[in-house]
Amino acid sequence: MGIGLRTGVLVLSALACASAQSGSELRFCLRADPKTFDPLLAEEEPSDAVRFLTGGVLIRFNRQSQQLEPELAQSWTVRDHGKRIDFLLRRNVRFSDGTPFGPADVVAVVRRIMDPNLHSGIADSFRSTGGDIRAELSGPNEVSMFFSAPVAGLELLFDQLAISSSRARMPQNAVLGPFMLTEYKAGQYVLLRRNPYYWKTDSSGKNLPYLDSVRLDIQANRETELLRFRRGELQLVDKLEPEAYQRLHKEAPSTVRNAGPSLDAEFFWFNQAPDAPFPAYKRGWMQSKLFRRAISAAVNRDDIIRLVYRGYARPAAGPASPANSLWANSKLTPQRYDPQLARKLLQEDGFRLDGEGLRDREGNAVEFSLITNAGSTTRTQIGAMLQQDLKKIGIRLNFTPIEFQSLIERITRTQQYEACLLGLSNTEIDLPNSQMNVWLSSGALHAWNPKEPKPATSWEAEIDRLMQTQHTEMDRKARKAAFDRVQELIAEQAPIVYLVHPDVLVAVSPAVRNAAPSALPPHLFWNIESLWLAGTGQRRKN
Amino acid sequence: MSKRSPAWIVCRGIGILMLSGLAGATLVRLAPGFGIEEQALDARLSAQTRSALERRHAGERNPLVFYAHFLAGLFHGDAGRSVVFGQPVRNLIRDRAGTTIVAVGAGLAVGWCAAVLLGLAVALSRNATATLPAFALSGSLLSMPSAVLATVCLLLGLTPAIAIAAVVFPRVFPHAYEQLRTGLAAPHVLMGRAGGISGTRLLIFYVGPSILMPLVALAGVSVTLAFGASIPIEALADSPGIGQLAWRAALGRDLPVLVTVTLLLTVVTVLANTIADVAMARAGSHSS
Amino acid sequence: MKAIRIVAVSILSSGAVLSMGAGLLAPYNYAAQFREHANEPPSRKFLLGTDPLGRDRFSRLLYGSRVSLFCAPVAALIATALSAGIGLVAGYFGGWANEFASGLTDLFLSLPWLFVLLTLRALLPLNLSPWPSIAATFLLLAAVGWASGARIVSASVTSMRTAAAVLQARAYGCSNGRVLRIHILPNLKPVLSAQFWILVPVFLLTEANLGALGLGVAEPMPSWGNMLAELQNYQRVAESPWILAPALFLFLVVASLHFAVSGSTTWE
Numbered sequence A: 001m002g003i004g005l006r007t008g009v010l011v012l013s014a015l016a017c018a019s020a021q022s023g024s025e026l027r028f029c030l031r032a033d034p035k036t037f038d039p040l041l042a043e044e045e046p047s048d049a050v051r052f053l054t055g056g057v058l059i060r061f062n063r064q065s066q067q068l069e070p071e072l073a074q075s076w077t078v079r080d081h082g083k084r085i086d087f088l089l090r091r092n093v094r095f096s097d098g099t100p101f102g103p104a105d106v107v108a109v110v111r112r113i114m115d116p117n118l119h120s121g122i123a124d125s126f127r128s129t130g131g132d133i134r135a136e137l138s139g140p141n142e143v144s145m146f147f148s149a150p151v152a153g154l155e156l157l158f159d160q161l162a163i164s165s166s167r168a169r170m171p172q173n174a175v176l177g178p179f180m181l182t183e184y185k186a187g188q189y190v191l192l193r194r195n196p197y198y199w200k201t202d203s204s205g206k207n208l209p210y211l212d213s214v215r216l217d218i219q220a221n222r223e224t225e226l227l228r229f230r231r232g233e234l235q236l237v238d239k240l241e242p243e244a245y246q247r248l249h250k251e252a253p254s255t256v257r258n259a260g261p262s263l264d265a266e267f268f269w270f271n272q273a274p275d276a277p278f279p280a281y282k283r284g285w286m287q288s289k290l291f292r293r294a295i296s297a298a299v300n301r302d303d304i305i306r307l308v309y310r311g312y313a314r315p316a317a318g319p320a321s322p323a324n325s326l327w328a329n330s331k332l333t334p335q336r337y338d339p340q341l342a343r344k345l346l347q348e349d350g351f352r353l354d355g356e357g358l359r360d361r362e363g364n365a366v367e368f369s370l371i372t373n374a375g376s377t378t379r380t381q382i383g384a385m386l387q388q389d390l391k392k393i394g395i396r397l398n399f400t401p402i403e404f405q406s407l408i409e410r411i412t413r414t415q416q417y418e419a420c421l422l423g424l425s426n427t428e429i430d431l432p433n434s435q436m437n438v439w440l441s442s443g444a445l446h447a448w449n450p451k452e453p454k455p456a457t458s459w460e461a462e463i464d465r466l467m468q469t470q471h472t473e474m475d476r477k478a479r480k481a482a483f484d485r486v487q488e489l490i491a492e493q494a495p496i497v498y499l500v501h502p503d504v505l506v507a508v509s510p511a512v513r514n515a516a517p518s519a520l521p522p523h524l525f526w527n528i529e530s531l532w533l534a535g536t537g538q539r540r541k542n
Numbered sequence B: 001m002s003k004r005s006p007a008w009i010v011c012r013g014i015g016i017l018m019l020s021g022l023a024g025a026t027l028v029r030l031a032p033g034f035g036i037e038e039q040a041l042d043a044r045l046s047a048q049t050r051s052a053l054e055r056r057h058a059g060e061r062n063p064l065v066f067y068a069h070f071l072a073g074l075f076h077g078d079a080g081r082s083v084v085f086g087q088p089v090r091n092l093i094r095d096r097a098g099t100t101i102v103a104v105g106a107g108l109a110v111g112w113c114a115a116v117l118l119g120l121a122v123a124l125s126r127n128a129t130a131t132l133p134a135f136a137l138s139g140s141l142l143s144m145p146s147a148v149l150a151t152v153c154l155l156l157g158l159t160p161a162i163a164i165a166a167v168v169f170p171r172v173f174p175h176a177y178e179q180l181r182t183g184l185a186a187p188h189v190l191m192g193r194a195g196g197i198s199g200t201r202l203l204i205f206y207v208g209p210s211i212l213m214p215l216v217a218l219a220g221v222s223v224t225l226a227f228g229a230s231i232p233i234e235a236l237a238d239s240p241g242i243g244q245l246a247w248r249a250a251l252g253r254d255l256p257v258l259v260t261v262t263l264l265l266t267v268v269t270v271l272a273n274t275i276a277d278v279a280m281a282r283a284g285s286h287s288s
Numbered sequence C: 001m002k003a004i005r006i007v008a009v010s011i012l013s014s015g016a017v018l019s020m021g022a023g024l025l026a027p028y029n030y031a032a033q034f035r036e037h038a039n040e041p042p043s044r045k046f047l048l049g050t051d052p053l054g055r056d057r058f059s060r061l062l063y064g065s066r067v068s069l070f071c072a073p074v075a076a077l078i079a080t081a082l083s084a085g086i087g088l089v090a091g092y093f094g095g096w097a098n099e100f101a102s103g104l105t106d107l108f109l110s111l112p113w114l115f116v117l118l119t120l121r122a123l124l125p126l127n128l129s130p131w132p133s134i135a136a137t138f139l140l141l142a143a144v145g146w147a148s149g150a151r152i153v154s155a156s157v158t159s160m161r162t163a164a165a166v167l168q169a170r171a172y173g174c175s176n177g178r179v180l181r182i183h184i185l186p187n188l189k190p191v192l193s194a195q196f197w198i199l200v201p202v203f204l205l206t207e208a209n210l211g212a213l214g215l216g217v218a219e220p221m222p223s224w225g226n227m228l229a230e231l232q233n234y235q236r237v238a239e240s241p242w243i244l245a246p247a248l249f250l251f252l253v254v255a256s257l258h259f260a261v262s263g264s265t266t267w268e
Helices: A002-019 A045-054 A103-113 A121-129 A154-160 A222-230 A242-251 A280-286 A289-298 A301-308 A339-348 A377-391 A404-414 A458-472 A476-493 B006-030 B047-055 B063-075 B089-125 B128-142 B146-155 B160-184 B187-194 B199-237 B242-251 B255-287 C002-020 C057-093 C095-110 C114-123 C130-144 C147-161 C164-171 C176-213 C224-232 C234-239 C241-261
Strands: A025-030 A059-061 A068-070 A073-079 A084-089 A133-139 A142-147 A179-185 A189-194 A213-218 A256-261 A265-270 A313-315 A352-354 A357-359 A367-373 A396-402 A419-424 A496-508
Touching (some): A068 A073, A073 A154, A084 A103, A121 B047, A179 A213, A222 A242, A222 B146, A242 A256, A242 C234, A280 A289, A289 A339, A289 A377, A289 A476, A289 A496, A396 A404, A404 A419, A404 C114, A458 A476, B006 B063, B006 B255, B006 C095, B006 C114, B063 B255, B089 B160, B089 B199, B089 B255, B128 C176, B146 B199, B146 C176, B146 C224, B160 B199, B187 B199, B199 B255, B242 B255, B255 C095, B255 C147, C057 C130, C057 C147, C057 C224, C057 C241, C095 C147, C130 C176, C147 C176, C176 C224, C224 C234, C224 C241, C234 C241
Parallel strands (some): A025 A213
Antiparallel strands (some): A059 A068, A133 A142, A256 A496
């Protein structure tokens, strides 16, 4: 029975591959122009999308199975407690310009990463151990990399490291991915054509990708994007607004998909920086665990999910979304809406109700401001709801959306704010390692009190210790245990009040075949080489 | 150098240009969020990379020094490199200028024609109730956010030029109507009509000269208005013009782009208003 | 015409009464959220339905009129007055006054004032109550919004300077002030009223656009401008046409303003 089933699946997939019509152009949108086509400098979403579509990597993290898979590296071995990794590279692979790929190209990329003048998140991820990385040819198709200190989750880093040719003048001129950059018109589109030398084939031996080209139109206006999707001008729409999703779901249910909770989170935090320019009595509130937990209990997450996200979100318990099966702490539960508990905690902390308003021990009316980035309907609505929720427990919340650059300046430099509502767009699977700067008390993005010279509290010291442990621990279970404990401490102390994990809502044209939207980014084109368009009537000769 | 000599006009224009560029650079520099990059929120960045990001803007911190370097580069055709787009500003402007010029030009032409023709029709009707639908149209267009105008144009498959025309029309129509109404009611026009002069002759030779100056002044101003309107309209319609460039540059505090766009806008404004001033001066000297 | 003007003034007066009496007339507080009744159509309980957070649209419309009916016209008045003052001086005296004024106008029209508004927001405390912030925003809009009007006024005054009535007055020995006050300013009424009429909705909508940058009216306080921002979502408009109510009210006010302030046809 088992063999028959497996044979059946193989036959079916072979048939599907055989019937996969090659050719035609897939179109979807980028929200802004890519800032760079250099894969090592790709930081923001548009550049990252181009990098994913054109870049070949040694190891790929499969967004669906959440397993590591060999790509340009046929196999790899981690040795020396995570301080060394050996790659056996695929043979007979060529760059898009026809030149051969070899270990020298990998060595060249590693040398570039180690260039202190290269300032990028990708390079910094590799350099996070603090020491040098060395790459050496260890055979005709073998390369070894040496790290000065053990790197936990080492293999995952290679999912973002696109290998470019050591001979090409510019990295985007010779690529190893399924597509290559052909044309770019600023403000209009990026055109990628299939890489004629792409090494992958499908199970029937047909060269991938199936598509001839991918056109990424640059479109910031969401309404326009949806209009074009409805007209059939676009085939994919990522990150639909909940309202738009509901509407499309009514009009054409087959075009929308809910890929489940995303890795993203919406949250707010209190500014606990000692030199923040607001009165000391307010800082006293922010620094009180009971106060923070009371606020968390006063927030009605279910209403936020129902009204703002139209039901397409999950209440958040901590930084790791349920979509991140590797790191989510299943023991944590989101804080329930409990204004009684909130009042009780505030009372314990010395607050008292004076008429309709809350006052602290010294008689100060409890009032503070919450900033967020202006122009976001979602956050504006969440802010308005938080105002009402906190009003019920006597707290006056001044909700102040401000322009994004000004907001970044306040939260990273001047500390001129009291509380901040923001979201995290998480693209990294290795959550703990990618967020060292957030959880370490000395981190620049340690939201509530950045760049502490030493941990201000014992629980922050504990988090520091746990984060350093998981960073160098090779045993996955031990890493998980350490980060689980970090998440528990965050839930207990509530320096950050997590609200929701929004769902991944996407639209896919029925013409697109093999689409399998993933909760992990890139949601729609993680399997770009397997996508094809039905009804194109054009079969590419192999 | 007399105040109306070409040399004076050129010197004055250059002076305003220099001043506006410096003022623009200073305004951008002093606004909050300058020198901040969205990349700063990337948790992967090391302390060294963060410092390097901050140093990237070191040359822009002193607006005077930046502006001096910028002007020096501009004389060689180099307007610097965009922080937001990662490309030479010169290329960005070159690639986008055509789109904006066409949209603004068409928008101005359509807006003005509609405004003047409707103003004339309503003024000539001498019927108070005839003003109702005209001002209803003008009022409704004034009451519409430019985002909505841009969206409506998109839905109807119209170019952004129509949205710009919809912005220009209600700002020109009331002035055009008031000038025409006042001009048609002027004593010398009434006498001319009583004397049997034809309507066309009255309009061109009697009404025209008296209303020419304010309308020419309005024409000069409306050019700047149209360029200003192109910014939100192009941003919303995703039309790849200079307006969209300016909007994204403003959000990203892209100083080289913003100063360049400010200078371009100043050139357009000074040119349009200077042409208007010269035309008015000539009209004034002819009539006297 | 008189009848139209009476109707226009009545509409404006009613609007003023409604907005001043919003506290008494509105069935609910503008911030009250009836979360079980979100996105509902008009009913007896909610005359214009509710918004996505369950807030009564009719109450928000009434309270929003306070910002829209007072702040925008006051700012437009200030800007028009500045245009009049600068344009009068430039157009009447000509020479260096005109050169300076026209240069200043060109400068004001070209500069990116957005950054001044952002700086203003940065200088204001975060815990400020909404009215000072709104007032500061509109005052700044007035301070930079005079430029376009000034050129038109200046051109009008330049053409009036050589009119027979003015020349006669000067020949009789009237002072410049008297000439400006008695002979020129009244004849600027059509230009100034047109400019005022244009600026009211422009400032109102600019306030709404500034909301996307964190300026203008902050939550939960409503304004017609921030209620109009919903109209960008054309599908929502098609499904819930009652959300056009702020646009309709704004249109009525703008149209009424025109007919209420439009000048006479006599030459003074």
